[in-house]
Amino acid sequence: MTTDETRSHGHILVVDDNRMNRIKLARMLEQQGHEVAVVENGRLALAMLGERPFDVVLLDLLMPEMDGYAVLREIKANADWRDIVVIVISALDEMDNIVRCIQMGAEDFLPKPFDPVLLKARLDTSLEKKKLRDLEKVYLQQEVRLRQSEKLATLGRLSAGVAHELNNPAAAAQRSASYLLTAIGRLQKAQLGLDMYGLSSAQEAQLTSLLQRAAEQAAQPLNLDSLTRSDRQDEIEAWLEAQQVTDCWEYAPELVAMGYDETALRRLEATFGRAQLSAVVAWISATYALFALAQEISEATGRISEIVKALKSYSYMDQAPTQQVDIHEGLDGTLAILRHKLKNGVEVVRDYGSDVPRLDAYGSELNQVWTNLIDNAIDAMSGQGQLKLQTWREGDWVVVAVTDNGPGIPEEIQAKIFDPFFTTKPPGQGTGLGLNLSYNIVVQKHNGRFTVNSQPGETRFEVRLPVGGNR
Ligand SMILES: Nc1ncnc2c1ncn2[C@@H]1O[C@H](COP(=O)(O)OP(=O)(O)O)[C@@H](O)[C@H]1O
Ligand SMILES: [Mg+2]
Numbered sequence: 332m333t334t335d336e337t338r339s340h341g342h343i344l345v346v347d348d349n350r351m352n353r354i355k356l357a358r359m360l361e362q363q364g365h366e367v368a369v370v371e372n373g374r375l376a377l378a379m380l381g382e383r384p385f386d387v388v389l390l391d392l393l394m395p396e397m398d399g400y401a402v403l404r405e406i407k408a409n410a411d412w413r414d415i416v417v418i419v420i421s422a423l424d425e426m427d428n429i430v431r432c433i434q435m436g437a438e439d440f441l442p443k444p445f446d447p448v449l450l451k452a453r454l455d456t457s458l459e460k461k462k463l464r465d466l467e468k469v470y471l472q473q474e475v476r477l478r479q480s481e482k483l484a485t486l487g488r489l490s491a492g493v494a495h496e497l498n499n500p501a502a503a504a505q506r507s508a509s510y511l512l513t514a515i516g517r518l519q520k521a522q523l524g525l526d527m528y529g530l531s532s533a534q535e536a537q538l539t540s541l542l543q544r545a546a547e548q549a550a551q552p553l554n555l556d557s558l559t560r561s562d563r564q565d566e567i568e569a570w571l572e573a574q575q576v577t578d579c580w581e582y583a584p585e586l587v588a589m590g591y592d593e594t595a596l597r598r599l600e601a602t603f604g605r606a607q608l609s610a611v612v613a614w615i616s617a618t619y620a621l622f623a624l625a626q627e628i629s630e631a632t633g634r635i636s637e638i639v640k641a642l643k644s645y646s647y648m649d650q651a652p653t654q655q656v657d658i659h660e661g662l663d664g665t666l667a668i669l670r671h672k673l674k675n676g677v678e679v680v681r682d683y684g685s686d687v688p689r690l691d692a693y694g695s696e697l698n699q700v701w702t703n704l705i706d707n708a709i710d711a712m713s714g715q716g717q718l719k720l721q722t723w724r725e726g727d728w729v730v731v732a733v734t735d736n737g738p739g740i741p742e743e744i745q746a747k748i749f750d751p752f753f754t755t756k757p758p759g760q761g762t763g764l765g766l767n768l769s770y771n772i773v774v775q776k777h778n779g780r781f782t783v784n785s786q787p788g789e790t791r792f793e794v795r796l797p798v799g800g801n802r
Contacts, residue, residue, distance in 0.1 A: 341386035341458045345369045346376040346402065347420060348394040352443075356389060356420075359447050363454070373397025377405055380412055386461045387454060389441060391420045392428055400435070407436040414464045416457040474751065481764035485702060492671040496638055504631035511624040518617035524610035537602050541615055548589045549622035555587070563587045570596055576609045585616035588623065641667035647695040655689040656697060658729060658796075662720050665701040669709070676715035684723035690796055696772045697796075703765035704733040704792050710756070711737030711790060728780075728795045740785040748783070 343365045345356045353369045360367045368385075370376050374397045376388070388406065392399035399419065406412045419432045419440045429440045438460065439453050530538070555563070564583040570593050571579035586596075596612075603611045645664040647654070666679060673679060708718050712735050719734040740748060747753045749770045754763030773779040773794050780795040 340364045340366075341454070341461070342366045342384060343368070343454070344376065344379055344385045344388045346371075346373065346388060346394070346399070347391035348372055349391070352391070352420070352445075355445055356450075359445065359450055360454075363447075363451055365454070373399065373402040376402050380406070380415070385415055387416045387418060387457050389418050389420055390437070392425075392432070400432070403432060403435050403437055414461065414468065416461050418453060418457060477752075477762070478764060478768065481762045481768060484762060485699065485706075485765075488706075489668055489702070493638065493642060493668065495671055497635060500631035500634040500638075504628050504635070507624045507627040507631065511621065511628070514617055514620040514624055517613070518621055521610060521614035521617045525607070525614050528607050528610065534603060538611075538614070542618060545589060545615065545619040546622050549619060549626045552623065553588060553590055560587055563592065566593060567591060567596065571608075571612065574600065574605060574608055576612055579612070582612050582616035585619040585623075586612070589615070589619050638667070645695075645698055647698070650694070652695075653691060653693050656692045656694040657689050658687055658697070658722055658731060659683050661694060661698050662701055662722070662731070665698055665705060666720075669702065669705055672706070672709050672714065673718070677709060677712065678717045680717060680719045682719065682721045684721075686724045687722050687729050688724070688798060690729060690798065692777055692796065693772070696776060700769040700772050700794060701731075701733070703769045704794075707765060708733060708735035708737065708790070710760075711735055711739075713737075724798070725795070727798050729798055731794045731796070732791055733794075734789060734791040736788055737790060739787040739790050740783070745783065745785060749781075 343360055345353055345360070345367060347353050347356070347369075348371050350371075353371065357367045357369050368379055370379055372394050376390075377397075379385075380388075388402075390399045390402060403417055403419075406415060406417060413436075416439075417432075417437045419429060419437045420443065421429050421432075421440050422443045429437075432440070438457055441450060441453060525538075564587050567583045567586050568579050571582070576582075599611060600608050641664055643649075644660060645668050662681070662683075666673065705718065712718075717736045719732070721730075721732040721734070723730050744753075744755070749766050750763075751767040752763040753767075754761035756763075770781050773781045773796070777796050779797060780793075782793045782795075784791045784793070
């Protein structure tokens with residue numbers, strides 16, 4: 332067997348009701364190095380196709396039970412069999428039948444009586460075609476997998492960022508909660524200390540107003556620089572120490588945060604007397620600590636809820652695939668999700684048109700587009716620069732423009748950036764699928780348009796989406 336024959340070796344099914352034809356064809360094919368199966372009618376042919384893969388079917392047309400047309404129709408209607416090459420066996424005077432079969436998807440015809448040279452020529456061509464189709468199929472499957480992995484990679488990058496964003500407030504809330512436990516103990520001890528003295532009604536009124544002040548002050552902490560803060564702490568500690576207040580270093584930070592200075596402390600001493608000063612100061616500082624810590628927990632958990640809300644809105648969680656989409660919400664949601672990449676030096680300028688209507692669209696897919704464009708812009712600017720998001724209405728279109736002041740896209744690659752797998756980034760950082768995916772979402776899924784305009788210092792991507800849901 333020559334190499335050439337090995338290369339064109341294939342699995343071939345012969346379907347013919349004429350026994351002599353079957354024997355002749357099978358012998359010729361086997362001599363040419365193919366694997367051959369023979370059956371005598373259409374029904375058996377389909378059964379055989381279901382059992383194992385074939386590259387080529389040699390199909391007789393006139394057969395009892397189920398004729399060749401019916402077999403051909405079944406083959407072309409079946410996604411698994413569609414790529415099998417069908418060669419119709421037919422006498423030359425049956426040209427009408429051959430034409431009909433070609434229209435139905437047959438590849439070629441084999442005239443009777445059979446000629447081994449012609450048979451070989453037709454089969455070689457057919458097998459080559461089949462091989463290309465198989466390759467194409469493998470390639471398409473790979474591409475689908477890669478696209479999926481680009482989506483996952485985007486998702487991975489996003490969740491890494493979001494995890495980081497969530498981690499800070501979560502850690503802050505946890506820290507404050509554990510301090511809160513200590514502060515509760517301190518307050519109870521201070522309360523006992525105060526109770527020992529039995530307070531006058533004036534003193535009780537004074538404590539109530541101090542309580543009020545602690546709550547208010549905790550909600551709006553004083554913004555002191557660290558030098559002023561430590562000066563004031565020193566001042567307070569020194570004064571308290573002079574009044575024989577014990578553990579005064581423990582109370583000073585909170586007293587400073589509440590805005591106390593020596594004058595205010597003197598007034599406190601005047602109201603409560605030297606003997607009770609220790610207990611009052613301990614009480615004030617523990618009370619303030621309690622409010623301040625509760626405040627911190629509330630802010631941190633509030634931030635966590637905000638992030639979760641942004642995530643929910645970004646992913647259109649619990650929503651139908653298409654909805655009346657607010658483009659501005661989508662852009663803002665994307666900015667919130669990408670906050671970790673923006674906060675170290677990207678100035679975001681938002682210029683949203685007030686006449687931009689909601690669009691009947693795939694919200695979560697559009698967010699992928701915004702994510703890719705913003706992600707690319709941040710990459711291009713190496714995390715430092717200006718990112719501009721603009722929207723406006725232009726007749727029957729809504730336009731979204733994403734502009735960065737990075738180095739621009741070199742002219743010679745501008746035509747390629749929408750191609751799948753085109754990237755200028757090192758492996759691991761770029762897949763080259765972001766713009767291709769975005770293009771398909773905008774142009775194919777939404778009947779929109781996607782353009783780019785770039786020069787050094789300004790790169791601008793514009794997405795146009797039809798207002799009337801032209802889909
Ligand atoms: N805003 C931009 N500025 C400069 N170059 C860009 C910009 N956006 C995209 N590109 C270029 O287009 C290429 C393809 O982008 P994309 O399809 O998103 O793939 P990836 O980001 O994975 O490389 C990028 O590698 C980059 O060279
Ligand atoms: Mg990209």
